[in-house]
Amino acid sequence: RRSRLPLPPGPRPWPVIGSVFDMPAQNPWVTYRQWYNRYDSDIIYVQLPLQPAIILGTYKAAIDLLDKRSNIYSSRMSSVMHELTAWDFNIGLMPYGPRWRHHRRMFHQHFHQGVVDRFRPVQLRMTRDFLSWALKNPEHTRKLVRQLFTAIIFDVAYGKRISGMNDEYVVTAEEALASLAAAPGVYWIEYGMPLLKHIPSWVPGMKSKKTAEKVLPLVLNMKDTPYAEVKAEVDKTTAPPSLARTMIENIRSRYGGTPNEVVYDEVAKNVAGIAYAAAAETTTSSAQSFLLAMAMFPDVQKKAQAELDKVVGPDRLPDYDDIEQVTYIRALVLETMRWLPAAAAGVPHALIADDEYKGYHIPKGSVVIPDAWAMLHNPADYPKPEQFKPERYLDQHGNIDSTVMDPTIIAFGFGRRICPGRHFSNNSLAIFIASTLQVFDISAGLDDHGTPVELSNEVIGGLIIAPRVVPCGLKPRSEAAIRLILEAQTAEEL
Numbered sequence: 001r002r003s004r005l006p007l008p009p010g011p012r013p014w015p016v017i018g019s020v021f022d023m024p025a026q027n028p029w030v031t032y033r034q035w036y037n038r039y040d041s042d043i044i045y046v047q048l049p050l051q052p053a054i055i056l057g058t059y060k061a062a063i064d065l066l067d068k069r070s071n072i073y074s075s076r077m078s079s080v081m082h083e084l085t086a087w088d089f090n091i092g093l094m095p096y097g098p099r100w101r102h103h104r105r106m107f108h109q110h111f112h113q114g115v116v117d118r119f120r121p122v123q124l125r126m127t128r129d130f131l132s133w134a135l136k137n138p139e140h141t142r143k144l145v146r147q148l149f150t151a152i153i154f155d156v157a158y159g160k161r162i163s164g165m166n167d168e169y170v171v172t173a174e175e176a177l178a179s180l181a182a183a184p185g186v187y188w189i190e191y192g193m194p195l196l197k198h199i200p201s202w203v204p205g206m207k208s209k210k211t212a213e214k215v216l217p218l219v220l221n222m223k224d225t226p227y228a229e230v231k232a233e234v235d236k237t238t239a240p241p242s243l244a245r246t247m248i249e250n251i252r253s254r255y256g257g258t259p260n261e262v263v264y265d266e267v268a269k270n271v272a273g274i275a276y277a278a279a280a281e282t283t284t285s286s287a288q289s290f291l292l293a294m295a296m297f298p299d300v301q302k303k304a305q306a307e308l309d310k311v312v313g314p315d316r317l318p319d320y321d322d323i324e325q326v327t328y329i330r331a332l333v334l335e336t337m338r339w340l341p342a343a344a345a346g347v348p349h350a351l352i353a354d355d356e357y358k359g360y361h362i363p364k365g366s367v368v369i370p371d372a373w374a375m376l377h378n379p380a381d382y383p384k385p386e387q388f389k390p391e392r393y394l395d396q397h398g399n400i401d402s403t404v405m406d407p408t409i410i411a412f413g414f415g416r417r418i419c420p421g422r423h424f425s426n427n428s429l430a431i432f433i434a435s436t437l438q439v440f441d442i443s444a445g446l447d448d449h450g451t452p453v454e455l456s457n458e459v460i461g462g463l464i465i466a467p468r469v470v471p472c473g474l475k476p477r478s479e480a481a482i483r484l485i486l487e488a489q490t491a492e493e494l
């Protein structure tokens, strides 16, 4: 049944292919902004080959639809590529329904606000190890940040210490992840190819299918191998504490010997696997953006260090008890999440029933994209949005100002699909930022040819972005800082 209401405005589609070539593959928020202006609308309609895309340019539109009508806006587009590569084990890609709900519930059980602090000792220990790695090899800062958040999540998920970025697990997982990290433009084409599954890979033009055949064993290996190892260790009672161990023990005690044991075991395996896939790249991106902001806005850096000097003092490293007391640093964490948001292009939801909004018809099956960049750079909420200014979140007494929009309510997505790892991520980022600022002065640093690194807020990536340039000028603030770093180190550099 066709609606009598008009569709939202948007670029005029071509026959058959629609506007697929108008959908930007890189920095899509730049094109989206032109569309909001051209069509004078914060909701845009783009016709793609098999389904329309709806772009939401304001927080209000995102909340009105993705949150208040979350009963119909909480699905995901199914992609044949996800099925062919086994990536459909990923909660973040599952369509709305009982399978997603089971996974989401188990994930939530282990990462909700009330329990997530039990991961803090690992987060603190590893962050302190990072300080010693960066002290020795600041020129590798970009890689070391990635290594830190990879090591944290591997330890949390499987109780395993990785031996560096060349670790066998990490290499497999990174390769598997790389296959997911396609720019959004690639998705638009693949979503329109449900027949892909039935076409043999030797047919010319079946590049995606060939890729899928290469990726499949990597994805299976990534999620099956470490989980199977933890299971074997649980059998021998040698498993160190981890998310996987806790889930395996819970399932055995509740469902052992029943048919449910197999079902929940699969869910647990997927939950542990997805913790890695969802956590490493996102938090790394934000931590790298923080380093960039510090090098580009040295006055902010000095103010944050002055606060740490006052609250923590020179004789120790910050710990989690300090975070409540360092309000400027907490504002700085918020600004990091806003200034270069890791999921800048917005994670698309899918609509499962026809809807109406602002007098427009929103067709069932639409993919609905919250334009996080536009919302987090809206000058009405964040004046001079390109500036990195933690002060914008503080009132005249230096407390967090509750009238300023908290950027994390946008950066972590919306409604029933909101990021369930956000509390864990906030903990990781806060202690990383406080610890790094306590002991290092951060500046651009020198490149391989000895010339100063040129800083810019350009980004790379697709669904998850990261700064193109990560500064590497991490210089210890004092002899005392060096001593603190070396005393706190628990492991040699990976």
Ligand code: HEM
Residues within 6 Å of the ligand: 091, 092, 093, 094, 104, 107, 111, 274, 275, 278, 279, 280, 282, 283, 286, 341, 342, 343, 346, 347, 348, 349, 411, 412, 413, 414, 415, 416, 417, 418, 419, 420, 421, 422, 424, 425
């Ligand atoms: C800077 C850090 C992070 C950012 C910016 C971020 C952002 C997001 C966003 C935007 C979504 C999609 C929400 C939506 O559909 O509206 C999401 C989903 C998800 N995130 Fe995060 N995330 C971060 C860190 C993490 C971490 C550390 C974990 C795990 C420990 C995690 C686990 C997940 C999972 C499992 C989903 C899928 C949820 C679902 O579809 O039901 N994320 N995240």
